[in-house]
Amino acid sequence: MGDNMSKRLKLISASEAEMEERAFPNLYPDWEQADPAADPEDHHDEPLDAEGQVSSVFQKKVQSKIKDLLQQMEEGLKTADPHDFSTYTGWTGIALLYLRLHQASQEALHLQRALDYVKRATRVLNGRKVSFLCGDAGPLAVGAVVHHKLGNEAESRDCLSRLLQLQRAVLSPDSDVPDELLYGRAGFLYALLYVNRELGGAVDQATVAKVVTAILESGKTFSAEQKKSDRCPLLYEWHQKQYVGAAHGLAGIYYLLMQPGANVHADVLSELVRPSIDYVRHKRFRSGNFPSSLSNESDRLVHWCHGAPGVVHMLLLAHQVFKEDKYLKEATECAEVIWHRGLLRKGYGICHGTAGNGYAFLSLYKLTKEKKYLYRSCKFADWCLAYGTHGCRIPDRPYSLFEGMAGTILYLSELADPQNSCFPAFEL
Numbered sequence: 079m080g081d082n083m084s085k086r087l088k089l090i091s092a093s094e095a096e097m098e099e100r101a102f103p104n105l106y107p108d109w110e111q112a113d114p115a116a117d118p119e120d121h122h123d124e125p126l127d128a129e130g131q132v133s134s135v136f137q138k139k140v141q142s143k144i145k146d147l148l149q150q151m152e153e154g155l156k157t158a159d160p161h162d163f164s165t166y167t168g169w170t171g172i173a174l175l176y177l178r179l180h181q182a183s184q185e186a187l188h189l190q191r192a193l194d195y196v197k198r199a200t201r202v203l204n205g206r207k208v209s210f211l212c213g214d215a216g217p218l219a220v221g222a223v224v225h226h227k228l229g230n231e232a233e234s235r236d237c238l239s240r241l242l243q244l245q246r247a248v249l250s251p252d253s254d255v256p257d258e259l260l261y262g263r264a265g266f267l268y269a270l271l272y273v274n275r276e277l278g279g280a281v282d283q284a285t286v287a288k289v290v291t292a293i294l295e296s297g298k299t300f301s302a303e304q305k306k307s308d309r310c311p312l313l314y315e316w317h318q319k320q321y322v323g324a325a326h327g328l329a330g331i332y333y334l335l336m337q338p339g340a341n342v343h344a345d346v347l348s349e350l351v352r353p354s355i356d357y358v359r360h361k362r363f364r365s366g367n368f369p370s371s372l373s374n375e376s377d378r379l380v381h382w383c384h385g386a387p388g389v390v391h392m393l394l395l396a397h398q399v400f401k402e403d404k405y406l407k408e409a410t411e412c413a414e415v416i417w418h419r420g421l422l423r424k425g426y427g428i429c430h431g432t433a434g435n436g437y438a439f440l441s442l443y444k445l446t447k448e449k450k451y452l453y454r455s456c457k458f459a460d461w462c463l464a465y466g467t468h469g470c471r472i473p474d475r476p477y478s479l480f481e482g483m484a485g486t487i488l489y490l491s492e493l494a495d496p497q498n499s500c501f502p503a504f505e506l
């Protein structure tokens with residue numbers, strides 16, 4: 079073997095080793111159009127039936143696993159941190175799971191559980207953060223919705239007015255509130271849009287517009303401060319880094335700004351948001367994955383928080399807003415990366431786990447109606463059915479919505495109605 083050849087092989091195996099360190103090789107066969115001549119009995123194990131819907135056999139497996147995991151979660155939560163009220167790792171995340179289960183099943187018990195958990199959350203708020211995922215806005219927004227569904231209008235209004243009071247901190251020019259989704263203004267904007275979706279416009283457009291303007295101004299100012307020749311008109315940083323992904327970065331912020339409910343003017347979308355999205359697109363790796371930050375050049379993370387599984391949602395919405403195929407094409411390329419590198423060793427969660435990656439396929443399915451994506455989301459669900467058997471890392475908050483079991487249960491529950499699936503605290 080020539081020297082060059084052996085060097086090349088070494089390089090290849092190094093990157094494969096790196097990949098295997100983070101993800102399990104995906105050994106599931108990919109979607110193929112079923113052979114119409116084949117005996118349908120051969121396909122009884124497949125997750126999709128002849129009509130391309132999730133088969134009743136697979137659906138049953140999923141539903142029984144949901145029951146089993148819910149029991150384990152309830153048991154595990156008995157020792158969870160009583161002061162963690164957050165959507166991300168605390169009580170509000172569990173409330174949100176039950177709210178979603180109630181939507182699907184109409185079972186009163188699920189709504190009651192949602193109420194119990196959100197009450198635990200709103201009792202221990204600390205006024206330190208403003209976002210839906212990690213701040214007071216999450217419990218207050220979910221509280222407003224749960225109370226409303228139970229007919230407790232006074233309590234619902236109280237939550238709503240406390241939510242709106244947070245805008246002082248969000249809008250104050252000398253606040254140190256960042257712009258990203260997890261802790262920042264985009265995370266507060268999500269709370270407003272969520273309440274408006276659930277309670278039919280309870281938050282007035284003037285308030286939404288003020289928050290949107292604050293995000294736009296912050297991005298313009300920071301962009302102007304950069305002395306780069308290739309300017310990104312809306313630029314943001316978090317902890318001195320220009321992150322790209324959905325949780326801390328540009329993709330999450332642009333995704334919120336493009337939401338119809340954010341009512342951003344078409345000129346602003348085309349003059350500021352669109353060129354910013356295109357700027358991020360040019361940072362894409364050859365694999366189709368995206369870097370975790372603009373200065374990062376290693377193609378490693380395939381998580382919702384960092385990488386293609388978060389950016390894909392921005393691309394899909396850009397396709398709907400700007401009606402250009404290049405966005406959809408790159409979204410489908412994200413899906414390839416996620417299919418091959420998305421069964422994560424970090425676990426089965428939503429933020430940086432297999433369930434969160436599965437949501438990318440659900441979103442592609444909702445938009446394209448291609449069975450391939452529903453099939454792939456079922457295969458990622460199938461992986462989650464073997465929860466705990468792959469030797470994955472155990473997260474710090476193992477039962478929580480974004481790190482742990484509650485998120486996996488939520489993902490599994492989406493398969494009952496994939497067309498209405500919704501990544502929590504992000505999709506609208």
Ligand SMILES: [Zn+2]
Pocket residue numbers: 325381382383384429430
């Ligand atoms: Zn994460």
